[in-house]
Amino acid sequence: MVQAVAEAVARGEQLKRDGIVIRTYDLWKTYIMGDQEIHAVSGVDIEIRKGEYVAIMGPSGSGKSTLMNLIGCLDTPSRGDYYINGRLVSQMTDDELAAIRNKEIGFVFQTFNLLARATSLHNVELPLIYAGIPAEARQERAKTALRQVDLEPRMYHKPSELSGGQRQRVAIARALVNDPSILLADEPTGNLDSATGVEIMGLFERLHEQGNTIVLVTHEHDIALHAHRVIHIRDGKVERDEKVK
Secondary structure, three states, X not given: OHHHHHXXXXXXXXXXXXXXEEEEEEEEEEEEEOOEEEXXXXXXXXXXXXXXXXXXXXXXXXXXXHHHHHHOOOOOOOEEEEEEOOEEHHHOOHHHHHHHHHHHEEEEOOOOXXXXXXXXXXXXXXXXXXXXOOHHHHHHHHHHHHHHOOOHHHOOOOHHHOOHHHHHHHHHHHHHOOOOOEEEEEOOOOOOOHHHHHHHHHHHHHHHHOOOOEEEEEOOHHHHOOOOEEEEEEOOEEEEEEEOO
């Protein structure tokens, strides 16, 4: 056991030196449905480096959402190893996993997940409240994040007073506020019209140019092509992995 921990630490340190923020080794997620085993993710090996902009693309039922949940530490694999920023996820405590989800990963969801009665500023502040950041520093960081997404003038507006694109910008600012290692976006244009979707994808490109590592999960080919690399998932496996820019 001690040797296994030491080997995991050594491997993690090497991954970190190599600038690899996400590394999976033979990752599986299996669900038991009656007397059947459903392999949602089947032996996935992927590597994503700091500063990359990667789309994980596949049709409905391909396993891409399950893979996203594993990468986001929202679910645990049935077997295999997953390192995030050089740390082996299976060796983390619940508190350490919660800290990873709050500080290391910025989540952007299709449905925005904003508090209806809170202003844009307060919605963006939320991760900092959970992190125990003092109020004054919290507000300054939230304002900076809203500035990054061109929404500072709407900081005191509530979600009902914003367009769909503006709500998604608030959600992106909230994801950025802790300066995460990875921005993980799940179908971020799914609830937007096509023109607003293009606008949001332009924002992701700008954030990538500023040095953010972005992992985008989508079933839409044209949205995936905004990324610089596309990992195609089918039947729980990596079908192909290609650079597109």
